[in-house]
Amino acid sequence: MSKHLSLWLFFAVVILLNNSAFGQKSTKVLTLEDIYKNNLYSAKGFGAIRWMKDNAGYSTIENNASSQGNEIVRYEGRPS
Amino acid sequence: MSATQLTPTGASKSLVIANYSWSEDNTKLLIFTNTRKVWRQNSRGDYWVLDLQTNKLSQLGKGLEEATLMFAKFSPDGTRAAYVSKLNIYVEDLISGKSTKLTTDGGGNIINGTFDWVYEEELDCRDGFRWSPDGKNIVYWQSDTKNVGTFYMINNVDSIYSKPIPLPYPKVGTANSAVKVGVISALGGETEWFNVPGDPTNNYLARMEFIPASDEVMIQQLNRLQNTNTVWIGNTKTMALNIILTDKDAAYLDLHDNIVWLENNQSFTWTSEKDGWLHLYKMSRDGKQSSVITKGNFDVVNINCIDPKGGYVYYIASPENFTQRYLYRSRIDGKGEAERVSPKNLAGQHSYQISDDAQYAIHTFENATTPRRISLINLNTHTEIKLLQDNADLKTKMKELALRPKEFFKVDIGEAVLDAWIIKPKSFDPKKKYPVIFHVYGEPAGSTVQDNWGTGDNFWHQYLANQGYVVMSVDNRGTKVPRGRDFRKCIYRQIGLLAADDQAKAAKKIITMYPFVDAKRIGIWGWSGGGQMSLHCMFRHADVYKTGIAVSFVAHQTLYDNIYQERYMGLPSDNVEGYREGSPVTHAGKLKGNLMIIHGTADDNVHYQNFELLANELIKNNKLFSMLSYPMRDHGISQRENTTLHMRRSMEKFWKDNL
Numbered sequence: 001m002s003k004h005l006s007l008w009l010f011f012a013v014v015i016l017l018n019n020s021a022f023g024q025k026s027t028k029v030l031t032l033e034d035i036y037k038n039n040l041y042s043a044k045g046f047g048a049i050r051w052m053k054d055n056a057g058y059s060t061i062e063n064n065a066s067s068q069g070n071e072i073v074r075y076e077g078r079p080s
Numbered sequence: 081m082s083a084t085q086l087t088p089t090g091a092s093k094s095l096v097i098a099n100y101s102w103s104e105d106n107t108k109l110l111i112f113t114n115t116r117k118v119w120r121q122n123s124r125g126d127y128w129v130l131d132l133q134t135n136k137l138s139q140l141g142k143g144l145e146e147a148t149l150m151f152a153k154f155s156p157d158g159t160r161a162a163y164v165s166k167l168n169i170y171v172e173d174l175i176s177g178k179s180t181k182l183t184t185d186g187g188g189n190i191i192n193g194t195f196d197w198v199y200e201e202e203l204d205c206r207d208g209f210r211w212s213p214d215g216k217n218i219v220y221w222q223s224d225t226k227n228v229g230t231f232y233m234i235n236n237v238d239s240i241y242s243k244p245i246p247l248p249y250p251k252v253g254t255a256n257s258a259v260k261v262g263v264i265s266a267l268g269g270e271t272e273w274f275n276v277p278g279d280p281t282n283n284y285l286a287r288m289e290f291i292p293a294s295d296e297v298m299i300q301q302l303n304r305l306q307n308t309n310t311v312w313i314g315n316t317k318t319m320a321l322n323i324i325l326t327d328k329d330a331a332y333l334d335l336h337d338n339i340v341w342l343e344n345n346q347s348f349t350w351t352s353e354k355d356g357w358l359h360l361y362k363m364s365r366d367g368k369q370s371s372v373i374t375k376g377n378f379d380v381v382n383i384n385c386i387d388p389k390g391g392y393v394y395y396i397a398s399p400e401n402f403t404q405r406y407l408y409r410s411r412i413d414g415k416g417e418a419e420r421v422s423p424k425n426l427a428g429q430h431s432y433q434i435s436d437d438a439q440y441a442i443h444t445f446e447n448a449t450t451p452r453r454i455s456l457i458n459l460n461t462h463t464e465i466k467l468l469q470d471n472a473d474l475k476t477k478m479k480e481l482a483l484r485p486k487e488f489f490k491v492d493i494g495e496a497v498l499d500a501w502i503i504k505p506k507s508f509d510p511k512k513k514y515p516v517i518f519h520v521y522g523e524p525a526g527s528t529v530q531d532n533w534g535t536g537d538n539f540w541h542q543y544l545a546n547q548g549y550v551v552m553s554v555d556n557r558g559t560k561v562p563r564g565r566d567f568r569k570c571i572y573r574q575i576g577l578l579a580a581d582d583q584a585k586a587a588k589k590i591i592t593m594y595p596f597v598d599a600k601r602i603g604i605w606g607w608s609g610g611g612q613m614s615l616h617c618m619f620r621h622a623d624v625y626k627t628g629i630a631v632s633f634v635a636h637q638t639l640y641d642n643i644y645q646e647r648y649m650g651l652p653s654d655n656v657e658g659y660r661e662g663s664p665v666t667h668a669g670k671l672k673g674n675l676m677i678i679h680g681t682a683d684d685n686v687h688y689q690n691f692e693l694l695a696n697e698l699i700k701n702n703k704l705f706s707m708l709s710y711p712m713r714d715h716g717i718s719q720r721e722n723t724t725l726h727m728r729r730s731m732e733k734f735w736k737d738n739l
Binding site: 028030052054071072073074078080 | 081082083085086087093094096097099100101102104105106109111433435436437439440442446451452454456458465466468469471474477480481483533539540542543546722724725728729732
């Protein structure tokens with residue numbers, strides 16, 4: 001039993017390693033359409049952040065899902 | 081500030097915020113929206129002010145044409161805003177809404193409060209006015225483009241008759257705009273001009289900033305060769321000028337913006353490469369005494385924060401690995417050694433937006449296999465307070481694609497050991513032979529071998545690797561990397577020559593390093609400066625490269641703008657041989673391999689004439705080649721429907737047919 005468990009663990013580790021980033025078996029194909037037309041692989045940034053004067057917190061641009069507009073959110077005080 | 085607060089009266093949607101700024105007292109917001117592109121950046125649009133005390137949202141410049149406002153800024157006391165519209169400067173009272181047009185001569189050849197094409201592209205000058213610290217005056221740049229030559233682009237596709245598009249553009253060796261700096265009352269009136277010595281068309285007034293809480297401005301004046309920076313202090317009351325510093329370099333000087341005034345304005349920070357590395361110095365106000373703040377055999381890549389209260393300067397450097405970036409700090413008094421702030425267990429590139437008191441930062445980390453992770457951190461402990469963006473969905477997609485990681489390595493070409501990377505095909509077998517595609521930039525404005533997530537080309541190169549190509553890139557000498565002054569500036573007066581020779585030497589060395597490289601199937605491609613470098617490699621090293629693609633390239637260096645090209649090559653009259661030999665078109669008759677050239681016909685930066693000049697020369701020399709022009713696309717070749725995909729598919733086909 002313990003031998004079978006060890007073997008199972010061994011295969012599990014192999015499968016996990018194979019599925020780690022840049023190491024796993026491919027399930028999808030990279031296409032020019034997905035890169036340049038569907039724009040699937042662009043890294044996202046974060047809305048412009050401003051440190052407030054006098055170290056009074058910071059503000060960011062964030063999306064409001066309910067209004068579907070963007071808003072400026074101010075975080076007052078010292079971040080914690 | 082909710083979307084409701086940011087919705088103008090009568091509108092159904094809130095403003096789309098492109099950018100914003102706070103008044104000094106944090107009671108008013110200035111919002112930039114409805115933006116339009118001016119050459120490279122979206123620098124014009126509409127501005128709105130939200131008064132948080134009255135909850136009133138008001139548009140600036142009512143009555144002016146839509147989306148024509150630029151660089152709006154609150155006055156120091158927050159009661160007014162100043163902006164540029166259609167090349168004139170305005171000041172608007174935020175309570176009454178009354179605006180005053182300070183300048184009236186803008187338009188035609190006269191540009192007030194912003195800059196011409198070449199100042200923007202090569203000196204990074206866009207916002208061309210400043211409020212005085214007391215809010216009484218505006219100091220601004222004015223450019224007169226009268227003597228600048230006009231380049232015409234032609235629009236053949238949007239009407240039945242062709243339409244010429246004029247662009248004042250100073251080519252190498254030709255006249256610049258006459259540029260001056262003046263002071264005008266924020267209430268209106270006559271402008272008083274600083275009488276900066278020297279021909280205004282043969283010197284560059286590249287920087288001007290107020291010295292804090294004073295009536296004085298610091299003006300940086302570069303000479304035409306850009307190897308001397310004369311630093312003036314100008315008094316906006318008396319208009320008197322005094323030289324406080326003259327910086328020189330045997331090759332050229334880069335502009336640096338890391339100036340902070342210290343010790344009651346008696347000293348300031350200044351960057352210099354005078355000891356062979358780019359370091360920050362503390363200079364006395366008279367420029368006579370200087371002491372180094374950041375010291376050691378490494379370059380300061382950029383300054384993030386100078387904190388006089390805490391006594392430290394924070395900056396990005398990477399003394400041991402030129403492809404990575406880390407935050408360091410040094411004491412402003414110069415004592416002690418540089419301390420690394422970025423954690424040692426995160427190898428890659430770090431960047432920071434640091435709070436004024438240097439206690440907190442927005443931290444961005446990335447490397448070649450990790451997309452940007454953005455978080456709010458406590459800078460003292462470098463611990464994460466809040467995750468803002470980790471691109472988790474992109475990481476999932478990456479896993480699903482099972483791409484091979486970019487691997488970094490070094491190439492010893494004798495004169496230097498160069499940084500490089502390689503991406504191998506998915507089913508790579510070291511016993512097989514593979515064609516290689518090199519990606520090159522090679523010029524002083526950039527680098528391709530960086531341990532960062534990078535741009536869309538990452539996936540393009542991964543795609544090519546999936547098609548069975550080995551993809552590589554090498555940073556030759558002269559690229560923008562933190563390897564010291566001499567590494568960067570050894571290409572002075574020989575752009576395109578030493579760099580392309582380094583690339584060819586590196587390719588030859590790599591052939592001996594890796595048995596899986598098929599020496600008969602070496603390709604190279606690049607964009608802009610990289611297009612020029614690809615052409616040099618295809619023409620002057622035709623024995624090495626079988627196939628090349630050059631995009632948006634310079635064919636003859638005299639066709640590019642004067643500020644960039646003369647900085648690295650000197651004046652054409654002083655370097656006839658360098659300009660001739662350094663221009664790919666000179667060597668077009670040496671082409672042996674397969675060449676594809678690609679260009680946008682509305683490229684305002686590297687003009688389409690480069691494409692036609694080279695095509696003409698290749699035809700004259702009976703050389704067969706492929707060419708692809710994109711009507712009314714600019715230097716980035718991305719406008720109009722399906723352009724990017726079409727171009728990449730065309731490039732893929734060319735590689736598959738010819739390499």
